[in-house]
Amino acid sequence: MRPLRPDHFQSTFPQAPPLKELRDDVLRIRHALDVDLPDIHRLDREAFPGAAYPYFALRQFFDVFDDFLLVAEDMEDRILVGYILACPKPDGDSCWLHSLGVTESLRGRGLGRRLVVEVLKLLLAEGFREARLTVHPGNATALRLYESFGFTPDSDAPRPDYYGPGEIRMTMTLRLR
Ligand SMILES: CC(C)(COP(=O)(O)OP(=O)(O)OC[C@H]1O[C@@H](n2cnc3c(N)ncnc32)[C@H](O)[C@@H]1OP(=O)(O)O)[C@@H](O)C(=O)NCCC(=O)NCCS
Numbered sequence: 001m002r003p004l005r006p007d008h009f010q011s012t013f014p015q016a017p018p019l020k021e022l023r024d025d026v027l028r029i030r031h032a033l034d035v036d037l038p039d040i041h042r043l044d045r046e047a048f049p050g051a052a053y054p055y056f057a058l059r060q061f062f063d064v065f066d067d068f069l070l071v072a073e074d075m076e077d078r079i080l081v082g083y084i085l086a087c088p089k090p091d092g093d094s095c096w097l098h099s100l101g102v103t104e105s106l107r108g109r110g111l112g113r114r115l116v117v118e119v120l121k122l123l124l125a126e127g128f129r130e131a132r133l134t135v136h137p138g139n140a141t142a143l144r145l146y147e148s149f150g151f152t153p154d155s156d157a158p159r160p161d162y163y164g165p166g167e168i169r170m171t172m173t174l175r176l177r
Pocket residue numbers: 047048100101102103106107108109110111112113114134135136139140141142144145148
């Protein structure tokens with residue numbers, strides 16, 4: 001059941017300290033843990049201002065899809081700097097990449113690409129036939145990233161009102177096998 005006041009959690013979230021730079025020796029990509037949720041929520045709000053998941057929704061995603069929720073951790077500063085969430089359909093055939101975010105100060109350095117690589121490796125290992133996602137047609141960075149992996153727009157894309165009135169999105173698909 002959904003909590004009545006998800007905003008209650010907002011005041012308790014940690015603020016991230018200033019970041020240094022992206023260094024291979026201090027960065028690792030791993031599965032998310034329960035204790036990561038406040039930090040993932042911070043990243044999600046940073047990546048999607050005004051459209052972030054409420055905390056309870058992230059918790060519910062984690063409860064069901066924790067095998068497919070990856071985080072990038074700066075082990076020196078002990079903070080999360082990126083995350084990716086994939087949600088497999090019960091048929092085991094297709095899997096939606098529902099969320100991807102990199103902290104603003106570290107964008108453009110290959111971290112988003114690495115997160116996508118790691119999650120696609122998971123999907124391949126699990127035998128999924130296809131990966132799917134949505135992206136705003138104006139999000140040139142994300143579009144280029146997905147296209148570089150071979151994601152292609154679905155035949156009916158872009159779909160107006162996909163996420164409600166005025167919320168146009170491209171739906172894209174990548175065949176994995
Ligand atoms: C989308 C996002 C996750 C990309 O992460 P990132 O770490 O900055 O991306 P990378 O550095 O790995 O770059 C991956 C590709 O994105 C594209 N890209 C990156 N920065 C770009 C820029 N400033 N302009 C255009 N394309 C860009 C390039 O194609 C790049 O590939 P290349 O390095 O081979 O040229 C990040 O910008 C972000 O968090 N954005 C806000 C949330 C969001 O839009 N999420 C996706 C929703 S569908």
